[in-house]
Amino acid sequence: MCEGKNQSPINLTGFIEAELEPIAFDYQEGGQEILNNGHTVQVNYASGSSIKVDGTSFELKQLHFHAPSENHIEGKSYPLEAHLVHASDEGDLAVVAVMFEEGGANEGLEQAWSSMPEQAGEEKTLQSSLSADDILPSDRDYYRFNGSLTTPPCTQGVRWLVMKQPVTASKEQIEHFADVLHEPNNRPLQPVNARPVLQ
Template identity: 55%
Template sequence: MKKILLVLISLLACSGAAHADATLWTYTGTEGPANWGKLSPDYVMCDKGQNQSPINIQKALNTPLARLQIRYTAAGKDIVNNGHSIQVGFAAGNTLTLDNTRFELQQVHFHAPSENEIEGKSYPLEAHFVHADKQGHYAVIAVMFRIGKANPGLAKLWRQMPGEAGKPTLLKDSFKPVDLLPKSLAYYRYSGSLTTPPCTEGVRWLVLKNPITASRGQIEAFEKVMKHHNNRPIQPLNARVVVK
């Protein structure tokens, strides 16, 4: 039971969904990213970690990477403004198989502008598909958005996007996570961390190479609700290698 509770607490921290946690860290001011590691002993990795995310992906090594084994069948369950992002929760049934391990999709949330960069390029919006295995290890698929045609998947979510932080509400429109994936699943891979406190390391990051589109209005609608940028600054790569 204790192990299960620790996993649940860590998942909430990953998403920023714990209401009590919302008062402990922010994206601006004295409780912003530069000071996360000082806000709580639980957040020490935000300062001391050597494999932190996000990063600027550059000079990636050409390596034969396995094709992503994604099986997304369950629709979105609920949507919430947790004070840090807009987050969509899912029932069981959406899986990513990676390194012979099955990861279950827990939630999808968004950052504007993007947290990761590709060859120094920042995107106006980034979605994180957060998965966890039975031991509480994380794998995150990141999808970039560029300005272009309105995104039908986002349109379904934004119609019910909560304007203020609060409790999750059930989704009325059927939304499937594949609605926010590009046709090509080519990706970069690196070892990193959660991009929010407690900045836990050992996260498998899979950043898709090809962005999808969102209209300027859709991105502005998200920014208006968030009221500020919700991206952690780029972290040092240190001794890590990025592969593609």
Template identity: 40%
Template sequence: MDRRHLLKMLAGLAVCPVCSATGFAAEGAHWGYEGEAGPAKWGEIDAANKVCAIGSQQSPVDIAATVKSQLPALKPAWGKTSDTIVNNGHTIQLNFAEGSTLKLGDTTYKLVQVHFHHPSEHLIDGKNFPMEAHFVHRADSGGLAVVGVLMAEGKPNAAFSKIVATMPATEGPAVKADTNIHPAELLPAKLGYYRYPGSLTTPPCSETVEWLVLTDPVQVAAADVAAFAKLYPMNARPVQKSNRRYVLRSS
């Protein structure tokens, strides 16, 4: 095992607390966002990723026509529980200790981690945003709820600025994060959202995700977006077919 693969394995084991529940690939066939290891090949490069190619509820999607619905209000109860931060070779990921939750209807999910994509993975009426944050939550049942936050350039965001200032410049094991990072600061003032059933947007593309994409973007500094882009110029999966899935929009 070469040093690069060893680092990938260590980083994955240290920072992927949902791996066992969802099959996140910490080690195995190399995948990426370009060329022979890119999204079009994910289903071929590893048998564990087959659903990336044949799944019927894949993410992300282009959110266009929506159905206005009486959806339950999102009730995030997130504390300053930042634990570790890692450059895992695919993104920057901030992991959280126990104590932060999301209430969705009768189900309570635990906040596990947040990671970032440049540009955004979800589109709104064919338009993408400079970046997107994915807050991954897991219920005791193993189900996942991911809150997608679209990120637009504008006013600096305190939490994202701290993440950018402390993110590891190279791939490697997780390190201690700034404990002053408050994840709720990465949320817009209003928590209206789009909801649809989907998948992980990285291998193995498991179709186990309740997607909750906020309708309002959050503003972040253009300089912080540029700093992230130096590490990851493009780490977004292309949009997938809706396959007649309805996207619900909270009233």
């Protein structure tokens, strides 16, 4: 089910200079539903938040988390990684990845974790809706590669946009997520094969 030469996650390294166009973020409040599906904790979005990449608009559908990080950057793993999953009208996918390192508490996580669904299959409503802006770093420079979903069916052709600048989360926030999931939920690194990683 998960075969192919362009799978995610990868170790991002050997960057090719490509003068990537800035991603046009247009994120609104709107994440209201928080769900523990047994594999991750996910915030679902009503329509209205989007990014523009390659002249195409991709609507934010959901964001979710992995601990430890799935992607590595130059061999470095992070304690937590957020995936902001977007789809175009044609059904093409674009994932913005944000790395967390241990440090100050993250306000977006504070908001989400205060309604943490502790049990698999549990769904809650956030007390105030979460804008994905609250998860993004201030510097929006990014790496780009062609990859896949990291859970079955591991669909390929996904535009991966990995923020270069990590954000911080407190030790307690990282541990809270890891405790709820009971076990690491990162797919192992996949071969890069012939793919360039652009920056």
